[in-house]
Amino acid sequence: MQILKPDTEEQVVEAIRDAKAPLSVEGQGTKQGFGHPVEVDTVLRLAGLSGVTMYEPDEMVFTAKAGTPLAEIEGVLAEKGQCLGFEPGEIGKLWNEGGSGGTIGGTVAAAIAGPRRFAAGAARDHLLGFTAVNGRGERFKAGGRVVKNVTGYDLPKLAAGSFGTLFAITEVTLRALPRAQAATVLALEGKEPAAALRILRAVAASPFEPSGLIHLATGGTPRTLIRLEGHSEGVAARAAELSKTIAKDARRLEADEGARLFRAAADLHTLFDPETTLWRASVPPARAHDMTTRVQPVAWFADAAGGILWLAFRNASDPAALHAAARDLGGHATLVRKGPAQTDDVFPPLDTATLALTSRVKAAFDPARRLNPGRMYKDV
Amino acid sequence: MRMPDLDPSVLARRAALIDALRRLVPDGVVAEDDALVAYDSDALTAYRQKPLAVVLPRSADEVSAVLRFCSSNNVKIVPRGAGTSLSGGALPLGDGVLLGLSRMNKILDVDLENRCAVVQPGVTNLGITRAVEANGFYYAPDPSSQIACTIGGNVAENSGGIHCLKYGLTTNNLLGVELALLDGTRVRFGGKALDAGGLDLLGLVTGSEGLLGVVTEVTVRLRPKPPSAKALLVAFPSIEAAGQCVADVIAEGIVPAAMEIMDRFAVDAVEAYCAPGYPREAAAILIAELDGMEVEVEGAAREVERIARANGALACEGSASDADRERIWLGRKAAFAAAGRIAPDMLCMDGTIPRRALPRVLTRIGEMSKEFGLPVANVFHAGDGNLHPLIMFDVMKDGDLDRAEKFGAAILTLCVEVGGVLTGEHGVGVEKRDLMPLMFSEIDLAQQQAVKCAFDPQSLLNPGKVFPSLSACVEGGAMHVHQGRLPFANLPRL
Missing domain, CATH: 3.30.465.10 (Uridine Diphospho-n-acetylenolpyruvylglucosamine Reductase; domain 3)
Structure with missing residues (x-):
């Protein structure tokens, strides 16, 4: 296995332009377990492209090279009282316990987001612009550095969640958000799943502006958590109102405990037994309970008031059944951490027309299929 | 504005094509010359062109049938909703079907x-x-x-x-x-x-x-729906002070639902039009709306007022009721119409810039207004740096449209120079099409056009919009650049 470690964008251009065979594109490689293995002899590792190149706290925007560690970004932003609004966790540790936390480019390319995604949007909603090298070895840019921008196609949306299959991202420009002045987590304990999810949906439909709505059924007493963030006065008022109405007898968690639980929900790896197979399902929130009942995970946690489900199984589980269940309920499922030698569909199966279109979009960026071929879909 | 060349084979088959479309969408084809006039432009009225025909489907199946028919007959299609685009996104093509979706309204x-x-x-x-x-x-x-x-x-x-x-x-x-x-x-x-x-x-x-x-x-x-909302109307002695206030509010982590600035010219125009009672002594006014629970709204309103005072606000007035809030918004929402009363014609620009460049850009727009000899009113979504300079002109005056377009292009050039973009919400359309090279290199644009080819290999969907050159798609989804040149390379780049 040959590993190319470019330090500059120019070297990325050369590596791809001169490639004689397909490349596996990665940052630090922490999430290589996510998606189908790319069977190639050469790895293009972008971790050497590292560093925050622009950060304007008053504009709440920064640019970083794709290989910059996620933890470094969080540190730089925290110094100015800011954070990434979509709350990505270090989910690479799902596959490599004790490993590193991954890069900002990998975070974007795998569309990682934590519980605040419910209120603030996903990686796609925070990526303002990027620079990348396509499969023809051409450097190009898309988007910009301002939030409101409709100039040209919205390629940043496409970049988020493309798993390196279209282009090698070399630099990203993202929004930063001010850290909330105050946060309160309300907890309900021991609720039955259906009741817990009903409460979370009621909070989601309320005007109390929750920034995290999760139900943890991952071992021990199930916990239903409602996070409120903002200015202290408002958070206190919203918490008081919620405790009187939708979330009666909710307990207010100590600040540290609330933060720890939400951090765990973003990082994921501490929530699930490393031996389990892990799926992520995205379903209409009101169908979340149907989904868990139908597929019977050993442990699970519902994010976004049930809109996103993380489902753990003791055995390999039946991928076709998982995909079918999610589809029947109006959503889709992705196999995040697979069992050994499992080769079934990881990403949601696409209908013929969408698969054909996906292949054509791939070809628009990478006609010779040099970049992560097959990582998402077999012939894409 | 140069549009794609008319396809003579389509024009020659017009009657037959219309007959066929009438079979696909009975009672949904407009082809009479005088009736087509109603569809000859969208809200960018400086450009007008009658379409080959208008087709108004009632179902997704009819839309599919029309597309399939146009694809097999090599007929261009311009989709249209209500025709309110400010960038000419729904400007018809003389050899293209205008596909109106307004009947699909359930x-x-x-x-x-x-x-x-x-x-x-x-x-x-x-x-x-x-x-x-x-x-x-x-x-x-x-x-x-x-x-x-x-x-x-x-x-x-x-x-x-x-x-x-x-x-x-x-x-x-x-x-x-x-x-x-x-x-x-x-x-x-x-x-x-x-x-x-x-x-x-x-x-x-x-x-x-x-x-x-x-x-x-x-x-x-x-x-x-947020349980309560409050609008603040703040008067500033300078547009820079208003801009700084907006930046400070956001930097403190307050997220108002909206923050809008209008300059004195715009304020005068709306006062003459609908008299919302804006402070006349101000060089700029800021309207900030806060929404959420009442206690939070009141708290944030106090914060915004404190920041406004620190930036030299002359007056700060909060809405006392929903009716009062609507009164405060009345003038802002009427700004385009009010400006339209002052001048026969208007171009509304739409660049977005980093917030801190606001003072510099606004000062420069003022200078350019004198250089081009055309008045400009500034209203903008200040919270996200999205400018809407309204350039006033008279299309009947010789050279006015040309000057207005050059003025607009100069403003957008400036927006890009300070790190901003050509359009924040109105779209590129035909209006900003030829300015795209200001923001994007040839490779950037060719990459976007390759995406277009992945969806539309025949280049029949709304051609002539967004991209300054027409591409011919080749195998593999790439764009064909003839002899290393863009096909419209002889077009002036503003």
């Missing part, structure tokens, strides 16, 4: 449990909110044309509005679309779930200006 499903609504593309933006407001919900993006503009058009243009500072653009409020491709096939991206599987094609087609497909169904996210 709300198919209101699903409050999943906080979403499924609607046909011709439903108006405001129509969605009207259908759910009794239940305490609304659809957040609110372009100023929301009473007329359609959700299908909003998806195509990724429309914004006053409240996108807090709630995002169309793209941040969509859950799914059904899209008819050029060959008539319909695909679904997303649905009622929070995200779609596979590549984010939903994100890609949103804002693609009708170049990739025709939206036949939309699933939008609904939000609970």
Whole structure:
């Protein structure tokens, strides 16, 4: 296995332009377990492209090279009282316990987001612009550095969640958000799943502006958590109102405990037994309970008031059944951490027309299929 | 504005094509010369062109049938919602079918449990909110044309509005679309779930200006209506002070639902038009709206007032009731109409800039107004740096349109120079098409056009919009650049 470690964008251009065979594109490689293995002899590792190149706290925007560690970004932003609004966790540790936390480019390319995604949007909603090298070895840019921008196609949306299959991202420009002045987590304990999810949906439909709505059924007493963030006065008022109405007898968690639980929900790896197979399902929130009942995970946690489900199984589980269940309920499922030698569909199966279109979009960026071929879909 | 060359073989077959379209969409084809006049422009009225024919389908199946027919007969298609585009996105082509979606105006499903609504593309933006407001919900993006503009058009243009500072653009409020491709096939991206599987094609087609497909169904996210809202009307001695106040509010972590600035010229215009009672002594006014729970709204309003005073505010007035809040907004919402009363014609620019460049850019726009000899009123979504300079001119005066367009191009050039973009919410359309090279290199544009080829290999969907050159798609989805030159290389680049 040959590993190319470019330090500059120019070297990325050369590596791809001169490639004689397909490349596996990665940052630090922490999430290589996510998606189908790319069977190639050469790895293009972008971790050497590292560093925050622009950060304007008053504009709440920064640019970083794709290989910059996620933890470094969080540190730089925290110094100015800011954070990434979509709350990505270090989910690479799902596959490599004790490993590193991954890069900002990998975070974007795998569309990682934590519980605040419910209120603030996903990686796609925070990526303002990027620079990348396509499969023809051409450097190009898309988007910009301002939030409101409709100039040209919205390629940043496409970049988020493309798993390196279209282009090698070399630099990203993202929004930063001010850290909330105050946060309160309300907890309900021991609720039955259906009741817990009903409460979370009621909070989601309320005007109390929750920034995290999760139900943890991952071992021990199930916990239903409602996070409120903002200015202290408002958070206190919203918490008081919620405790009187939708979330009666909710307990207010100590600040540290609330933060720890939400951090765990973003990082994921501490929530699930490393031996389990892990799926992520995205379903209409009101169908979340149907989904868990139908597929019977050993442990699970519902994010976004049930809109996103993380489902753990003791055995390999039946991928076709998982995909079918999610589809029947109006959503889709992705196999995040697979069992050994499992080769079934990881990403949601696409209908013929969408698969054909996906292949054509791939070809628009990478006609010779040099970049992560097959990582998402077999012939894409 | 040069548009793609007319296809003589299409013009020669006009009668036969119209007959065939009438069989596909009975009672839904407009082809009489005088009737076509009604469709000859969108809200960018400086450009006019009658289409070959207008087709008004009633169902997604009819949309597919029309697309399939046009594809096999090599006829261009321009999709259109309500025709409110300010960038000429729905400007017809003389040899193209104008595909109007306004008859597909049914709300198919209101699903409050999943906080979403499924609607046909011709439903108006405001129509969605009207259908759910009794239940305490609304659809957040609110372009100023929301009473007329359609959700299908909003998806195509990724429309914004006053409240996108807090709630995002169309793209941040969509859950799914059904899209008819050029060959008539319909695909679904997303649905009622929070995200779609596979590549984010939903994100890609949103804002693609009708170049990739025709939206036949939309699933939008609904939000609970905030229990209270308050507007602050603040007067500033200078536009710079108003701009600094906006930057300071945001830096403190306060997220108002909206923050709008108007300069004195705009204030005078709206006072003459509808007398909302804005302070006349101010060089600029700021309208900030805060929404949420009452205690929070009041707290944030006090904070904004404190920051405004620290920036030298002359006066700060908070709305005492919903009626009062509407009064404060009245002038801002009437700004375009008011400016329209002062001058016979108007160009509304739409660049977005980093907030801190506001003072510099506004000063320069003032200087350029003198240089070009054309008045300009400034209204803008200050919270997100989205400018709307209104350039006033008289199309009947020799050279005025040309000067206005050059002035507009100079403003947008400046926006790009300070790190901004050509368009924040109105779209590129035909208006800013030839300015695209200011922001993007040839490779950047060729890459975007390769995406176009992936969806529309025949280049029949809304050609002549967005890209300064027409591409011929070649095998593998790439764009063909003839002899190393862009096909429109002889066009002047502004």
